Amino acid sequence: MKEYLGLLLVTWGLSVSAQEIAPLKLQDALEVALKSNRELVIAKLDEEGSAAKFNQTNAVFLPQINVSYTAFTSNNPLNAFGFKLQQQGITQSDFDPSRLNNPSATPNFMAKAELNQPLINMDMIYSRMAAHEQINVYAYKTKRTKDFIILEVQKAYAQLQLAHEAVNVLNEALQTSNAIYTSTNNRFEKGLLQKSDVLQVQVQVTATQSKLSEAKSNVKNASDYLSLLMGTKTGIVYATDSISRVNNEQAIELQVNEGRADFQSMKAAIRAQDRMISSGRMAYMPKLNAFANYFINDKSALGFGSNSYLLGAQFSWNVFSGTSTKYKVSEYQVGRNKLEQQLKYQKEQSQLELDKAKRQLNDASFATTQYETAVSQASEALRILKNRFEQGLVTSNDLLQAQASLSQQKLMRAQAIFQYNTTISYLQFLTSTSEK
Secondary structure, X not given: OHHHHHHHHHHOOOOOOOOOEEEOOHHHHHHHHHHHOHHHHHHHHHHXXXXXXXXXXXXXXXXXXXXXXXXXXXXXXXXXXXXXHHOOOOOHHHHOHHHHHOOOOEEEEEEEEEEEEEEEOHHHHHHHHHHHHHHHHHHHHHHHHHHHHHHHHHHHHHHHHHHHHHHHHHHHHHHHHHHHHHHHHHHHXXXXXXXXXXXXXXXXXXXXXXXXXXXXXXXXXXXXXXXXXXXXXXXXXXXXXXXOOOOOHHHOOOOOOOOOHHHHHHHHHHHHHHHHHHHHHHOOOOEEEEEEEEEEEEOOOOOOOEEEEEEEEEEEOOOOOOOHHHHHHHHHHHHHHHHHHXXXXXXXXXXXXXXXXXXXXHHHHHHHHHHHHHHHHHHHHHHHHHHHHHOOOOOHHHHHHHHHHHHHHHHHHHHHHHHHHHHXXXXXXXXXXOOO
């Protein structure tokens, strides 16, 4: 869309003046935020990090290969004789007792290649399963972060609509106050009113100007926060659609959905703890691993005169680990129980929030209707008083009070609509699912 393309230009870093006004639709703001919001970017990086940790567990199946080159020299009888054996350079004279007991410094240069192949390590296999569940944990966290960003953008957009509405209402009030001032001042100059009447209207004009300035600052503040949510540069004032009640109340669920992303994340974390408990228990089981070594020994540097190999398989069983394995399993079990209790509490808290929000929605709906009536009545009262003021039947103070009452009712109506719309957004957040 036209506005969306214009917003993308802002994202790409084109310079704009601090006072630029950019039209912005709610859907466009949501699309940009879901692409560029910093919190969402961080959540996705956490998800990628969990995938990287899972890939580290490939070591459960893949071989480990190490290559080294080592230089030795020794006059230790055992080492010196061993070096010559490894170099396959033993001669008859080497068995002379004097040479065996008092060898000269004997060098050895050894190239070594080691291969270790895991075969059966059940504890590591279950740890790998736990790492895989962590991917699901962070995937659901990313989805919930998206839900939260949507909620925050909707609230920020509604706040900006409210700020614009306040500016419009105060502009109208200022125009009316200025008109009253002009009329009052004309009458004062004709000797029909006192100076106090003029001063009273001036005070009202000044107060309205001050409130208008504050309202314009609120527009800028709300625009900056919306820019932060969208991951764009601040300093742009966004023009929004006029504030009005949304009409999707029928789409709100009555109960918290069990498939909500944060619940699913907790369930995945519980499954990961189950895998870690199994991993701890499997630490009692034997392990089977194979290994192979290949050696090249020579008395000269970079010489490759002798080679040999060693192959084998190791069956190991840690019969007693000083109870560390036992209490590690207990720790995992406590962690699992804690997660279960947190999940139950989170569900109960969410249902409580849902019930509260539904009551707030009813209150906001009722308030909106009431303020609509109040605005209509206040408008009619101001119209009547204007006519009577022109006829000299009421004072300027009466007219100012009527204007102030109308402005207040309009602002309260806008506040009620804001409360209604943001409550709808919060209800959607509470009842969302983990579906993409």
